[in-house]
Amino acid sequence: MEKENKKFTGGRRYSNDEITVFWKPTACVHASYCYRELLEVFDPGRRPWIDMNGSTTDKIIEIVNMCPTEALTWKWNEDAKNDSVDKDQTNHVKFRRPELSNTQALPEPVPPVTAKVMIDGPIVIKGSFTLCYDGITKEVKESLVSLCRCGASDHPPFCDGRHRKVGFID
Amino acid sequence: MEENKEITPQATVEVIEFGPLRISGNFTLKDLRRDSEVSPGEVWLCRCGKSQTKPYCDESHKK
Secondary structure, three states, X not given: OOOOOEEEOOEEEEEOOOEEEEEOHHHOOOOOHHHHHOOOOEOOOOOOOEOOOOOOHHHHHHHHHHOOOOOEEEEEOXXXXXXXXXXXXXXXXXXXXXXXOOHHHOOOOOOOEEEEEOOOOOEEEEEXXXXXXXXXXXXXXXXXXXXXXXXOOOOOOEOOOHHHHHXXXX | OOOOOOOOOXXXXXXXXXXXXXXXXXXXXXXXXXXXXXXXXXXXXXXXXXXXXOOEOOOHHHO
């Protein structure tokens, strides 16, 4: 199939015969799952950076579902199939496809706070917590922040993806 | 059970100027490289990239 590379509001879309992957750069927190797990498809150093012929549809879905933000989402090209996205893809459904989510699926009232140390990347903190930096105190509500661990970010304390360029290894 | 109770943040994330990241309270720390998961209550994490004990701070930023 011809490589497709179309723009949509806020991003680009990339398709193979079965699915379309949506890329919203402004939502990216540089957690780095995509290129670390599947460089054949997601290569930030290549243009276009997503090559839908680089792997199987199943593998691409698996990696897109690992993205902690809305930066990467996907849909079946055959629209009817989107209504029956498996429960084991709840991460995808719950966080990034609200129109498919079950309204009763809200878990415990106070969701746990998790701080994930990404491989050679930032620390991604998710949940509801108090964030203090530069004399500012912010209440983060059921959201996430991605904080620099490599010391090279141009926007500290937040990650801006520089760890990849400086070759940060942890 | 009380209703409409405001969600009280369980954890505090504090960015220390020219220093580490302090996380305290009720949280889980997952380290993907070292495949560990702990709930330490308080932790000081390296932000400068130089620590020899990553993800933890070893005060290398002072050197």
